Structure formats: C-alpha cells, structure tokens
Amino acid sequence: MTAPNFAFDTLAVHAGAEPDTATGARQVPIYQSTAFVFKNADHAAKLFNLEEVGFIYSRLTNPTVQALAARIAALEGAAGGIACSSGHAAQIMALFPLMQPGCNIVASSRLYGGTVTQFTHTIRRFGWSATFVDTDDLAAVEAAIDENTRALFCETIANPGGYVTDLDAMAGIADRHGIPLIVDNTTATPWLCRPMEHGATLVVHSTTKYLTGNGTVTGGAVMDSGTFDWSASGKFPALSEPEPAYHGLTFASLGAMAFTFHSIAVGLRDLGMTMNPQGAHYTLMGIETLGLRMERHVANARKVAEWLENDPRVERVTYAGLPSSPYYERSRKITPKGAGALFTVTVKGGYDACVKLVDAMKLFSHVANLGDTRSLVIHPASTTHRQLEAEQQVAAGAAPNVVRLSIGIEDADDIISDLDQALSVAMS
Numbered sequence: 001m002t003a004p005n006f007a008f009d010t011l012a013v014h015a016g017a018e019p020d021t022a023t024g025a026r027q028v029p030i031y032q033s034t035a036f037v038f039k040n041a042d043h044a045a046k047l048f049n050l051e052e053v054g055f056i057y058s059r060l061t062n063p064t065v066q067a068l069a070a071r072i073a074a075l076e077g078a079a080g081g082i083a084c085s086s087g088h089a090a091q092i093m094a095l096f097p098l099m100q101p102g103c104n105i106v107a108s109s110r111l112y113g114g115t116v117t118q119f120t121h122t123i124r125r126f127g128w129s130a131t132f133v134d135t136d137d138l139a140a141v142e143a144a145i146d147e148n149t150r151a152l153f154c155e156t157i158a159n160p161g162g163y164v165t166d167l168d169a170m171a172g173i174a175d176r177h178g179i180p181l182i183v184d185n186t187t188a189t190p191w192l193c194r195p196m197e198h199g200a201t202l203v204v205h206s207t208t209k210y211l212t213g214n215g216t217v218t219g220g221a222v223m224d225s226g227t228f229d230w231s232a233s234g235k236f237p238a239l240s241e242p243e244p245a246y247h248g249l250t251f252a253s254l255g256a257m258a259f260t261f262h263s264i265a266v267g268l269r270d271l272g273m274t275m276n277p278q279g280a281h282y283t284l285m286g287i288e289t290l291g292l293r294m295e296r297h298v299a300n301a302r303k304v305a306e307w308l309e310n311d312p313r314v315e316r317v318t319y320a321g322l323p324s325s326p327y328y329e330r331s332r333k334i335t336p337k338g339a340g341a342l343f344t345v346t347v348k349g350g351y352d353a354c355v356k357l358v359d360a361m362k363l364f365s366h367v368a369n370l371g372d373t374r375s376l377v378i379h380p381a382s383t384t385h386r387q388l389e390a391e392q393q394v395a396a397g398a399a400p401n402v403v404r405l406s407i408g409i410e411d412a413d414d415i416i417s418d419l420d421q422a423l424s425v426a427m428s
C-alpha cells in the first residue's frame with residue numbers, strides 16, 4: 001500500500017498498513033507485546049545481525065510503531081525513519097548519530113521554546129553545543145559554521161508562528177558545507193510542506209501535535225531522505241566507520257537505510273526513547289484525517305488572522321498567510337497550501353492585557369500545546385518562553401505583549417466571537 005503513485009491523502013489512510021496477515025484485521029492492531037518469538041536459533045541470529053528484518057523486542061521495533069514510522073516516511077517522501085517517545089526525543093535521536101563531544105549545530109534563533117532550552121543547556125552535558133542565528137541572514141548562517149559543525153537545524157513554520165524558513169536557501173548552505181539540514185516540520189506537517197523536496201536530509205516531528213491531531217499522545221519521529229553521503233567527509237564516523245557497539249557493522253554500507261538502521265540498532269537500543277504501541281495506534285488514526293483537518297485549520301486561521309488584523313485592539317498579527325506579512329511570498333513557495341494555523345498576536349496594553357486576555361478566553365483553552373482540533377492560546381513570555389533571556393524571547397517572536405494562538409477546527413465564527421469578548425475584557 002505504499003505504491004509511490006498514490007496521492008498524499010490516500011497514503012495518509014493506507015501507507016504502512018496492510019490488513020493484518022494473521023487475522024485480517026483491517027485497522028492496524030495494537031501489538032501490545034514486549035517481545036516476538038524467534039522461529040529458531042538461526043532466525044534469531046539473522047535478526048540480530050540485521051541480515052533479516054523482523055521484530056525482536058519493542059524497545060527497538062514493534063509492528064504498530066513500525067506502521068506509524070512507515071506512514072510518516074511515505075508522507076514525507078523519506079527513505080525510512082523511526083517513531084520515538086516525543087518531539088524532544090526525536091531531536092536527540094536526530095543528532096545522536098551525527099554528533100560527538102566537541103561538535104556543534106547551527107540552529108535558527110526562531111524555534112519552539114523547549115528546543116531553545118534543550119539546545120542551549122541540556123545538550124551541553126553531552127559535550128554538544130548550538131549556535132543560534134537569524135536564518136534570514138544567510139551570511140550569518142554561513143559564518144556560524146565551523147569545522148566542528150555537524151548540522152543545520154530549523155523549523156518550517158517556526159514556533160510561535162508567523163515565520164516561514166527559506167528551506168531551499170538553508171539546504172544550499174548545508175550542501176556547500178557537506179552537512180545535513182535537519183528540519184522540524186511539526187507545525188507545517190507534510191500536508192503543507194515536504195522539507196526533503198527543498199533539500200532537507202532529516203525531518204523531525206513532534207507527532208504530539210497535528211499528526212495525532214487531538215491532543216492525546218506524546219510522540220516524535222525522525223525521517224531520513226536516504227540521500228546524504230555519510231562517508232564523504234569523515235565527519236560522521238558513527239555512520240561511516242565500523243560500529244564497535246554493533247559488532248563492527250559499518251552502517252553507511254546499508255545505503256539509503258544507514259541512518260534509519262543506526263537509529264534502531266544503536267539509538268533506540270541504547271537511548272531507549274521508544275514510542276509505545278498504543279500511542280502509535282492513536283497517531284496512526286490521527287494521520288488518517290490529517291489532510292481534512294489541515295485544510296480546515298488553515299482556512300480558519302486565515303479568517304481569524306484577517307479579522308484580528310482589522311481589530312483596533314490588536315497591534316500586529318504575524319500570520320504568514322496575510323499579504324501584510326513579510327513572509328507572505330516565501331510562504332507561497334514553501335507552504336503553498338497555506339501558512340499553517342499557528343501565529344502570534346501583539347495585543348495593545350502589553351503584558352497585563354495579555355494575561356487578562358488568556359484568562360478571559362472561554363472556547364480557547366489555555367494550554368502549552370498546539371496542533372489540537374481545539375483552539376488553544378498561550379502567553380509565551382509567562383509560560384513556554386519563561387526560561388529564555390529577554391532578548392531570546394524577542395528573537396523567538398515571544399515578547400511580553402504577544403500571545404500565541406493555535407487555531408482549531410471549530411466553526412470560525414465561534415472562534416472569532418471568543419477572541420472578540422476576551423479582547424474586550426483585556427482592554428477593560
């Protein structure tokens with residue numbers, strides 16, 4: 001069911017999921033089993049040698065989780081990939097095969113707040129580091145790369161919204177330096193953008209968001225284009241040299257599946273950031289309606305953004321789908337079906353008005369999440385971006401007078417009415 005001639009919405013329903021060979025079950029069963037029986041000792045040895053592909057133990061692979069990874073790979077146009085326990089796990093899983101102590105990444109300054117924290121502080125404990133740059137300044141991106149840089153990292157539609165990254169330009173720079181471009185495609189989803197078509201090597205997801213779609217599951221995924229030559233530069237020994245922790249196998253010899261097999265046989269095996277089968281099942285069901293939901297998310301976001309832009313209580317709306325946005329033209333190139341459903345609103349009255357607004361919302365839920373069927377609001381400066389320095393907050397588009405909206409799939413007029421009444425309270 002992964003025939004390449006099927007269109008996106010067909011793959012979203014079918015890819016990775018044949019009727020169950022044992023029972024004929026049409027929906028992907030939840031294989032709630034830790035281990036899988038070997039046919040005999042020879043079969044077991046072949047599986048452990050990667051001579052045969054099959055299931056051993058669910059920390060590494062599980063049929064339900066595997067179906068999810070295959071479906072996301074089909075949607076992203078990837079050669080392969082893995083599902084894992086969260087979006088943040090996916091980021092570590094993406095970097096793990098590339099990095100060693102002393103290595104760095106060059107990352108966009110416009111990223112999900114939690115990612116900025118992960119890259120600023122936590123990865124340092126592995127001996128890795130990140131240099132943050134404004135990805136609109138391509139010369140600065142180029143200048144930040146040194147001999148220890150192992151990847152560029154950016155988001156397609158950058159959290160907290162309204163910014164679209166020029167993926168083609170970023171991929172061009174990565175190519176010139178012989179390093180992969182990693183794109184967090186969480187807020188765009190492959191329905192709006194397939195970063196590999198713009199030159200990305202790896203795509204990471206928080207499947208917690210639009211892919212699952214209804215705020216039920218925490219999960220992540222790492223997808224690989226299969227086209228990067230890991231042996232060309234000597235910069236990626238985990239992939240290009242014999243792996244002592246996997247009986248001397250050189251993963252690059254597996255060709256397009258090198259990164260994926262390393263992620264399973266070493267990454268998931270030893271880091272254990274595994275997705276559970278129940279979670280994978282919910283996310284598979286969510287993806288079945290991804291196209292329908294994204295269409296409505298985008299249509300609603302456009303209506304709400306247009307209404308807000310014309311409201312005198314609002315200073316600025318950063319939706320890249322508005323012709324007034326500096327990223328409007330870029331969005332038409334990178335995300336031609338729409339600029340997503342996540343954007344920020346600068347409210348007159350500053351920090352205090354924002355806090356009042358959030359508390360006055362009735363239909364919108366005040367939560368640290370996005371990409372739910374429900375409309376969500378958050379005030380980044382007092383929550384998700386609280387750990388950042390003031391200038392980091394501004395660079396990330398999360399200044400104190402900014403609220404972030406994640407527009408749901410409810411009726412657009414109801415969404416607008418709720419904003420209308422809450423803005424009145426915020427101004428009072």
Ligand SMILES: *Cc1c(COP(=O)(O)O)cnc(C)c1O
Nearest residue numbers: 086087088112159186206208219
């Ligand atoms: C939520 C999010 C993450 C982190 O994902 P979790 O599933 O919460 O770990 C990373 N990047 C972006 C863009 C996100 O929205």
